[in-house]
Amino acid sequence: MPAAMLEHSTGRLREEELIRRIRDGEPELFYELVRPYEQRIYFIAFSILRNQHDAEDVSQEAALKAFKNLRHFRGEARFSTWLIQITMNEARMWRRKAHANLMEPLEKPADEEGEYRPREFADWREIPSEVLERKEVREALAQALASLGDKYREVFVLRDVQHLSIEETAKTLGITVASVKTRLLRARLMLRDLLSPGWGGSWSSKLSFAKGNKPW
């Protein structure tokens, strides 16, 4: 068995063991179970709510909710997927409450039917992995993601950031597989336009803010 697969299956066995022991009366092990995914749950909450304080509160509430419902976790999905689904639902509920207080409509009218046409056709080279070490690049990526409409951002975050399957994404959001695919297409196209590279096609060759908020 390749090392990565072995490590993965060992991690999963350890996770199953932790879940069994927590259910058998060792709740103090719960943080140990959640800890590998704490960055993931924060990212989901932050990308939905776009506010550091709310994201932290929602992450904590989601973890508590996962604990309370652990007896219902059947092991059919991965624990991480289950936790991600709980966090996404919690974040959406939080947002709904916040919007209700503001008496504002949740979403703009549905515009999935209209086609989105790409606008930028600059050449793209492969983005070097090391650019993600740069804070301004990570901030620009976060800013671009935050600028998407809620329904596109939700699908993109679950599928492309959290690596849920299309079916799991559909189930989490309570929408059809076809809707997931349509929204994912649009989200990817919009982000691509927003982050399109300048002349030269490379993210690493430029460190200029002359073109706006794109540091490449």
Next chain:
Amino acid sequence: MVVNCEHVWREISNYLEGDVDPTLKAAMEEHFKECKNCTSVLEGMRNIVAVYGDERLLDVPLGFGSRLQRKLEENLPGRRGGVLGLVLAFAATLLIVGAVSLGNSMASSTPELLSEHADPAKNSTPANLLVVVAQDGKVFHRGKNCPFIVDKAHLRTLTAGEAMHEGYAPCVRCMREYMAAAPPPPWLKQAEDDEEAHATIDQR
């Protein structure tokens, strides 16, 4: 089968997912050979999926993990079982913690934080540095201009030491920038050099 640009754009995301039938896939690949614009769309989308799928994008505010742990400790029920169960569970926990520590020490030289006060960013924040906190905030900021301050109308100035004593955490934006400008303590520098350091709580 021949496809045009509009058709390619409609299916390009499914193509990346490997979710198009073989005939359409072949037609799209023929199209990419001829069409520079559609190749740009494909390559750009491939890049977008790759960068957003990278774990390094998952960043948490300083002290997030310890605050989550504390919240869970405060809200989870006490353990069940008698004295024997307690002893056995403790021994088993030691075994697990030992295994985890061994795993961590093999993967990374970053020490596990036992307490929020051990947070290097906090330790290296000068205690007498003047900072501000918002009325309903949970973090302290370097100054009133930090874009992460929601309620700028109700700010209070105090020292970083007092702010930490009152339970405030450093702002992920302005305090991190401030600390990044200051030379890090030697052991933190060592952790930063470790390629695996980003896999644990981001302390930079």
